[in-house]
Amino acid sequence: MDLKDLYRDVILDHNKRPRNFGTLPPPAHEARGHNPLCGDQLTVYVELDGDVIRDLRFEGKGCAISVASASLMSEAVKGRSRADANALYEQVHDLLTRQDAPSPPSLGKLAALQGVREFPARVKCASLCWHTLNAALEGGVAPVSTE
Amino acid sequence: MAVAPRLAPPLDLERLRADFPILQQRVHGKPLVYLDNGASAQRPRAVLDAERRYGEQFHANVHRGVHWLSQQATDLFEGARERVRRFLNARSTKEIVFTRGTTESINLVAQSWGGVNLRPGDEIVISWLEHHANIVPWQLACERTGARLRVVPIDRRGELDLDAYRASLGERTRLVAMSHVSNALGTVMPVREIVAAARARGVPVLLDGAQAVPHLRVDVQALDCDFYAFSGHKLYGPTGIGVLYGREALLEAMPPWQGGGDMIRTVSFEGSTWNDLPYKFEAGTPNMTGAIGLAAAMDYVDGIGLERIGAWEHELLEYATAKLQAVPGLTIVGQARDKASLVSFVMDGVHPHDLGTILDQDGIAIRTGHHCAMPVMTFFDVPATARASFAFYNTRAEIDRLVAALHGAREMFG
Structure with missing residues (x-):
């Protein structure tokens, strides 16, 4: 295991300068996510145009993995349909948890999260934003927790 | 010019550390530096x-x-x-x-x-x-x-x-x-x-x-x-x-x-x-x-004697406090005048959870998180802290390794 494998330049960059950081006013959907283990807190705002995610913002406090993952996610799902976003999440989930998971080109920059699977304690950090996005899309009101 | 006296450790650390089998091992290829004693201390062979x-x-x-x-x-x-x-x-x-x-x-x-x-x-x-x-x-x-x-x-x-x-x-x-x-x-x-x-x-x-x-x-x-x-x-x-x-x-x-x-x-x-x-x-x-x-x-x-243990731990605390305060961007959370031998801290731009992972790769075990004291985190307006907690078997050299790793983390996160 090499730290540079976890903290790749893309991750460090998105942690330092998160993209789409901020809020969206109603009627954008919003959901809160919480990782009680490390205190990460995240709110995801999604603006839908029919079935398409027209805009997405997030805000919160978290470790580099959770912030970078949310930032990368925001770039990746903007402009996509909900079904596409779900499919992407499945790929990311595999990437984070399966040693033999492929890294298909469709992942784009999200592939930078590959190193996380070598650090099992950090998988939840990377997946929190996706769970929260899912909750926002479902229109749930209860905060999402990784526990 | 006065020369500062070199203080000999009041405890025979080498002998004491040999009492703890777990301290002899390497983690990620580095000698273990166990600074999570506040969560759970290690057991000597006698126990x-x-x-x-x-x-x-x-x-x-x-x-x-x-x-x-x-x-x-x-x-x-x-x-x-x-x-x-x-x-x-x-x-x-x-x-x-x-x-x-x-x-x-x-x-x-x-x-x-x-x-x-x-x-x-x-x-x-x-x-x-x-x-x-x-x-x-x-x-x-x-x-x-x-x-x-x-x-x-x-x-x-x-x-x-x-x-x-x-x-x-x-x-x-x-x-x-x-x-x-x-x-x-x-x-x-x-x-x-x-x-x-x-x-x-x-x-x-x-x-x-x-x-x-x-x-x-x-x-x-x-x-x-x-x-x-x-x-x-x-x-x-x-x-x-x-x-x-x-x-x-x-x-x-x-x-x-x-x-x-x-x-x-x-x-x-x-x-x-x-x-x-x-x-x-x-x-x-x-x-x-x-x-x-x-x-x-x-x-x-x-x-060993709790008084000797307390005295050495106090030296470790003072040493660690001085060294950690000198790390750029590091803030010690909790600066009571009467303190036991632990230091909670946060670092600008590096979340405690990332610090925990980075230090772990250097074989250094610390606690990161809310320490089962969420109201304390709320009071100091931090989501979490990193905490190094010292036992009598810890050494100044281990604190030096902690500090060096923190400098490394800071460099990595630039």
Whole structure:
């Protein structure tokens, strides 16, 4: 295991300068996510145009993995349909948890999260934003927790 | 020009470290630097041997059999209770209840004592820096009884506001429950003042000593507290064993909290009668291995001397504080004037969780998170901190490695 494998330049960059950081006013959907283990807190705002995610913002406090993952996610799902976003999440989930998971080109920059699977304690950090996005899309009101 | 004297360590660290098999290993290819003692301390060979010897030679159930092994086990178990009594300078072994740990000890008091002593509108006084184990049991007791929690504030240094504490004691105060030493900040609480003010009003005091017993001499008679709770595994002993010290008169008046074997005198379907102290509070087969291991840990600690341990840990604390303060962007959270040997800190631009992973790759174990003290995190407006907590077996060289790794983290996150 090499730290540079976890903290790749893309991750460090998105942690330092998160993209789409901020809020969206109603009627954008919003959901809160919480990782009680490390205190990460995240709110995801999604603006839908029919079935398409027209805009997405997030805000919160978290470790580099959770912030970078949310930032990368925001770039990746903007402009996509909900079904596409779900499919992407499945790929990311595999990437984070399966040693033999492929890294298909469709992942784009999200592939930078590959190193996380070598650090099992950090998988939840990377997946929190996706769970929260899912909750926002479902229109749930209860905060999402990784526990 | 004066030359600063080179202080020789007052402890033979090399010899002491050799007592701890786990400290000899490498983690991620680097010699282990274990700085998570506040979460759980490591066990010396003397403790591991005592646990194994009990299993290999003396184990049987206690307080029951007439056979030889049962008598051996009972003698060892009750010997451990006497060892704990001596460690705390309690008056009697009747005042020493074995539990699973600090958390269970506090829950025992909250349920048993709280159940018969709390009425709607009564108040329990705690502080802002408590561990969840000294908050939640009282919240549950309040829900059951209609009593209320009063929380005494702390200041930016992480010290208790004593004036606010005294002002919080009133007609409805039924109990004061406070940490002896804060696990998240290291603050050594002004327990003499806390107890004196409560006692002047006839209010009993429970002290959560989980973080105190490994670092300083605890004498329950000198403290004059009514309950004192701690865990074995923070005192170089086994997990799953802890102690509740209770003043005999209070324990005597409290009902049992769990029913079962060992805690009864007679059982019939019309009703049952309770065993004497402390067995009234020890339903079921106890953790004999744990108690015997804990006694061995107390022998070990007393063999070194808590005063020497405290002195060396204080040197480590001062050394670490100075070195950490010099790391750019690092802020120490909790700067009480009287502190046990731990340092909680945050670093600009690097989340504690990332620090934890980065240090781990260097073989350095620290705790990151909210330390089961979420209100403390809220007070200092941080989501989490990194915490290095030192034991007597830690060295200055280990602190140097911590500091070097922190510089590395800072560089990586630029």
